[in-house]
Structure formats: C-alpha cells, structure tokens
Amino acid sequence: MARLVVLGGGVxxxxxxxxxxxxxxxxxxxxxxxxNSKWNWIPSNIxxxxxxxxxxxxxxxxxxxxxxxxxxxxxxxAVSINPEGVESSDKPFVTIEYTLAGxxxxxxxVEYDYLINATGPKLNFGATEGLGxxxxxxxxxxxxxxxxxxxxANEEFQKCIQKMKQGERQKFLIGxxxxxxTCQGAAFEYIFNIEHELKKAGVRDMAxxxxxxxxxxxxxxxxxxxxxxxxxxxxxxxxxxxxxxxxRDVDWIIGAHVNKVEKGKVHYELLDGSMGEEEFDxxxxxxxFAGVGLKAYGKDGxxxxxxVFAPNGFMKVDAxxxxxxxxxxxxxDWPKTYQNxxxxxxxxxxxxxAPPHPISKPMSxxxxxxxxPTPPRTGMPSGIxxxxxxxxICDRILKGENAxxxxxxxxxxxxxxxxxxxxxxxxxxxxxMTIYPVVPDFEKYPGTGRDTDYTFGEIGLxxxxxxxxxxxxxxxxxxxxxxxxxxxx
Amino acid sequence: xxxxxxxxxxxxxxNFTTMTPGKFAIKLRTCKIWQFIRFIVINIKMLIxxxxxx
Numbered sequence: 001m002a003r004l005v006v007l008g009g010g011v012x013x014x015x016x017x018x019x020x021x022x023x024x025x026x027x028x029x030x031x032x033x034x035x036n037s038k039w040n041w042i043p044s045n046i047x048x049x050x051x052x053x054x055x056x057x058x059x060x061x062x063x064x065x066x067x068x069x070x071x072x073x074x075x076x077x078a079v080s081i082n083p084e085g086v087e088s089s090d091k092p093f094v095t096i097e098y099t100l101a102g103x104x105x106x107x108x109x110v111e112y113d114y115l116i117n118a119t120g121p122k123l124n125f126g127a128t129e130g131l132g133x134x135x136x137x138x139x140x141x142x143x144x145x146x147x148x149x150x151x152x153a154n155e156e157f158q159k160c161i162q163k164m165k166q167g168e169r170q171k172f173l174i175g176x177x178x179x180x181x182t183c184q185g186a187a188f189e190y191i192f193n194i195e196h197e198l199k200k201a202g203v204r205d206m207a208x209x210x211x212x213x214x215x216x217x218x219x220x221x222x223x224x225x226x227x228x229x230x231x232x233x234x235x236x237x238x239x240x241x242x243x244x245x246x247x248r249d250v251d252w253i254i255g256a257h258v259n260k261v262e263k264g265k266v267h268y269e270l271l272d273g274s275m276g277e278e279e280f281d282x283x284x285x286x287x288x289f290a291g292v293g294l295k296a297y298g299k300d301g302x303x304x305x306x307x308v309f310a311p312n313g314f315m316k317v318d319a320x321x322x323x324x325x326x327x328x329x330x331x332x333d334w335p336k337t338y339q340n341x342x343x344x345x346x347x348x349x350x351x352x353x354a355p356p357h358p359i360s361k362p363m364s365x366x367x368x369x370x371x372x373p374t375p376p377r378t379g380m381p382s383g384i385x386x387x388x389x390x391x392x393i394c395d396r397i398l399k400g401e402n403a404x405x406x407x408x409x410x411x412x413x414x415x416x417x418x419x420x421x422x423x424x425x426x427x428x429x430x431x432x433m434t435i436y437p438v439v440p441d442f443e444k445y446p447g448t449g450r451d452t453d454y455t456f457g458e459i460g461l462x463x464x465x466x467x468x469x470x471x472x473x474x475x476x477x478x479x480x481x482x483x484x485x486x487x488x489x
Numbered sequence: 490x491x492x493x494x495x496x497x498x499x500x501x502x503x504n505f506t507t508m509t510p511g512k513f514a515i516k517l518r519t520c521k522i523w524q525f526i527r528f529i530v531i532n533i534k535m536l537i538x539x540x541x542x543x
Contacts, residue, residue, distance in 0.1 A: 239507055239508060242504055242506075242507035243507050243508050243509055243510070245504065246497050246498060246504040246507050246509055247497065247509055247510060249497040252503070380539075380542070381542075384542055384543060408542075412542075413542040414538035414539070414541060414542045415538075415542075416535045416538060416539065426519070426521070429518055429519070432531050432535075434534060434535055434538045436538050436541065436542075454534070454537060454538050454541065456534060458527065458531070459518055460517070460518040460519070460523075460524050460527055461518065461519055461521070461524040461528075462524045462525070462527035462528035462530075462531050463531065465524075465528055466528070466531060466532065466535070488536075488539045488543065489539075489543075
C-alpha cells in the first residue's frame with residue numbers, strides 16, 4: 001500500500017486529494033494535512049465582505065467530505081519535511097503539528113511515498129509596516145483573503161454606510177498593500193462591489209472611492225495585461241479597466257508600493273520614485289504572499305530548506321529558475337509537471353510552487369524598490385495543476401515508477417475569471433474574462449502573446465449569472481456530490 | 490446621483506484618453522434577452538478555453 005500525503009486543503013490540494021482518492025481506491029492511502037477545519041470558496045469572500053453572503057454560505061466542514069472520500073484527514077499544519085528520512089530509516093516523512101481542538105500543539109511524523117505540497121500562501125501582512133503583524137491582520141485596514149477576514153471587512157463597511165447616512169463623507173481605498181503583491185483581481189472585484197453596495201444604499205454621492213495598486217498600468221492584473229477581442233478590435237485591458245473605473249467614478253493610483261499604514265493613512269512610493277500619502281476611512285489592502293515557512297532536513301538532520309524551497313518559501317519544481325532578465329524570458333520557463341528537481345516523489349501545486357519569474361514585466365523605482373505584481377496562481381490554473389499532479393502520482397503508484405508525468409503548464413493553459421459587482425440576479429453586473437494562455441507566449445502569438453480568439457472580456461448580467469452558477473457548482477464539486485468529477489476545474 | 494459615464498472624465502486628467510460606454514452599450518448590459526444570448530456565447534467560449542487547458 002502506497003501513501004500519498006497532501007499538504008493543504010485549498011482549491012489545489014483538495015482537487016488533488018479527492019481525485020487521487022477516487023483513482024487509487026482503497027488499495028492505497030491518501031492523507032490530507034490542513035490546519036483548517038473548513039473548506040472556503042475564496043472567490044465568494046468578496047460577497048461576504050459587503051454583507052451579501054454569510055460565512056456559512058462560502059465554507060463547509062471538511063471532515064465529513066473526507067470521511068466520504070476515504071481520505072485520512074489530519075487537521076494540522078505541516079512544519080517540516082524530511083525527504084530522505086533520518087539516519088535510522090530511509091522512509092521520508094513530514095512533521096505536522098495539530099490544530100484540531102483538543103490536540104493543539106501535538107506533533108506527529110507522517111511517512112509518505114509521495115508528497116504534494118499545496119499549502120497555499122502565507123498572508124504576509126508583516127511585510128508592510130502597520131498592515132498587520134506576522135500573525136495576521138492589523139487594526140487599520142481590512143482584508144477579504146479569508147472568510148473570517150471578509151466578515152470583519154463587512155462589519156467595518158457597514159459602519160461606514162451608517163456614517164454616510166448620518167451625513168459624514170467617507171473615503172474608501174482598495175487595492176494592494178505592498179509593491180510585490182498579487183491577486184489584484186480580488187481587490188478589483190471588491191472595489192466594484194463596494195461601489196455597487198454604496199449605490200444600493202443610496203449613499204454613493206457621499207463616498208470617494210480610490211484604487212491603489214502595484215500594477216504599472218491599470219488592468220495589468222499580474223499577467224502583464226491582456227488584449228481582449230471586442231467589437232472587432234483587440235482591446236487592451238488597460239482601456240477596459242480605465243473605462244470601468246471612469247464609468248463608476250473611481251479614481252486610481254498605480255505603480256504604488258505601500259510602505260506604511262497608520263490609522264486613516266497609507267504612505268506609498270511610486271515607480272517614479274516620488275513618495276505620497278493617501279487618507280482613508282475604510283481600506284481593504286491585499287497583503288503580499290510568501291511561502292508558509294516549511295523547513296526541510298537531510299538524513300543527517302542538516303537544514304536543506306534552500307535545496308527544496310526558493311528564497312520566497314515556495315517549493316522548487318521543474319521550472320527554469322535561471323532565465324535572468326525579462327528579455328530572456330520564455331513560455332518554456334514555466335513548469336510542466338511540478339515535480340521537485342531533487343526529490344522525484346515530491347510535487348507542488350497551486351500557489352505553493354515557486355514560479356520561475358513574474359508574468360508582468362518587473363519594474364523598480366529609481367530608489368531601487370521593486371514595484372510590480374507577482375504572478376497569480378489561483379483559481380482555475382490551481383485546480384488544473386492539482387488534478388494533473390494527482391494524475392501523475394496515481395499513474396506512478398498504479399503503473400510503476402517510470403510512468404510518464406502529466407503536464408499542465410500555465411503557458412499552455414487558459415483561465416476564466418468573473419469579477420462580479422453586486423449579487424442580485426438582475427441588478428448585478430460582472431466583467432467576465434477568459435485569458436489564453438495565462439502566461440503569454442510571444443513566440444507562438446507575436447504581439448499580444450495570447451490567442452485573441454480565446455482571450456475576451458465583456459461586462460453584463462450574463463457574466464454575473466455565470467458567477468452565481470460557479471459559486472454553487474464549485475461548492476457542489478468540492479463537497480463531492482453526485483457528478484462532481486464531471487465539473488471541470 | 491447617477492451620472493453619465495462621460496461626466497466623470499476630467500479634461501486632460503488620467504482618464505481623459507479612455508473610452509466610456511454610451512446609453513445603448515449600458516442598456517445592453519442589463520437587457521435580459523441580449524444577456525441570455527451572451528450567457529450562452531460566454532459559456533461556450535469558456536468551455537472551449539477549459540477544454541484547451543486540460
């Protein structure tokens with residue numbers, strides 16, 4: 001009997017574990033180690049953050065789902081990996097620390113034959129002074145990164161609405177809280193939900209709404225922007241985003257590295273080297289991401305973390321990490337199998353794998369401060385990669401160690417994204433977008449880097465309906481209800 | 490309170506060079522018949538992208 005251990009139960013880890021359990025059957029064991037007791041459909045946290053959904057609608061308990069799937073579920077966080085075992089045993093293992101009520105702090109070594117690292121990111125609030133400490137959210141801004149954060153964000157948002165109803169003007173500042181952030185899309189969606197809710201509450205004229213982000217142009221989204229087919233033109237996402245911001249009367253600051261947050265004020269540095277300040281009454285700033293801080297040890301107990309992980313804490317995989325400057329970048333730099341180059345039985349998927357470089361062109365201020373988005377690896381790509389990795393490992397367990405690995409390069413993969421504003425079936429609208437491929441391939445698609453037949457975007461009710469359907473569909477799939485394998489990632 | 494999009498453009502400001510939707514484009518976004526058609530079209534396009542990605 002082989003044992004597959006999956007670290008993390010988010011989109012990527014959950015997808016990998018559930019498919020592996022289905023494909024392997026009861027002849028082999030799948031173990032999931034995740035510190036959380038609940039699964040969270042993160043895209044809908046946006047609606048929780050404006051009070052249109054409850055935490056219960058976007059989360060569910062993992063234990064009964066894993067019991068149904070025959071998965072050994074350990075509510076714990078991974079602390080370290082010993083990929084060579086120890087001197088007394090060659091068997092590799094991970095050291096975990098329980099977070100389960102009643103077993104908090106209890107440490108266990110879990111041996112494995114194959115390991116998937118799908119731990120997701122550490123929300124690195126501590127990287128920006130005042131944004132929060134290393135343990136989490138600070139007192140000045142809010143976040144929608146977790147369901148609990150989103151509940152808190154809505155509480156603060158409702159207080160602002162009450163103040164506006166009493167005649168007090170409010171300033172909203174939404175965006176990224178550091179020069180090296182990713183996930184601009186989440187902040188983009190949140191700002192337009194805020195705008196929509198304020199309009200619905202009849203207080204839009206009492207609000208000044210501003211976007212602040214590390215993108216060098218509006219609509220970069222961490223993927224270097226995209227060109228969408230519209231009215232016979234390939235229209236840049238810059239035009240698309242600027243149009244939307246102008247239409248909804250939302251101002252913007254771009255190319256900004258937020259370097260300090262204090263009560264009611266952020267300090268930032270721009271790409272031109274100038275410094276600025278922006279006041280706010282309500283601010284949602286996405287923190288930068290880092291690896292969760294897993295350590296790795298050799299057989300003799302030596303620290304081999306640098307061998308297994310990149311300096312940012314994400315796990316090294318089959319990517320080209322020596323591409324160098326932007327001019328040398330190629331679509332082929334991006335990983336295909338997500339196998340660790342040193343230990344062939346270890347894989348990483350979702351946010352946990354170390355990308356070879358950003359997707360957006362890296363930029364710095366004259367002061368040397370890097371200000372450009374890091375690459376997104378969430379949502380659809382995260383699920384597809386998780387499934388491909390699970391497929392590879394299952395093949396190796398069932399067909400032998402030399403079974404070929406499955407590939408899922410972000411340079412050959414598209415993504416669908418729906419950024420919704422509002423929740424009502426007929427009063428909400430959404431920007432529905434697809435992008436193909438996620439990582440631009442300028443050799444295959446000279447100019448825009450992408451296939452404009454499959455890269456498109458439009459605003460309307462249709463996208464909004466799709467957003468609603470996706471919410472229910474993916475929670476259905478994650479709960480492993482009837483026909484779940486038929487729903488694509 | 491509801492402003493026409495072009496009223497938000499500031500002359501020679503940072504949004505002066507963008508495009509803004511007119512009444513017809515805005516109406517189409519919430520026209521249920523048109524949006525039902527777009528719903529079908531967008532779903533098909535998204536499914537093609539999903540198929541190409543697996």
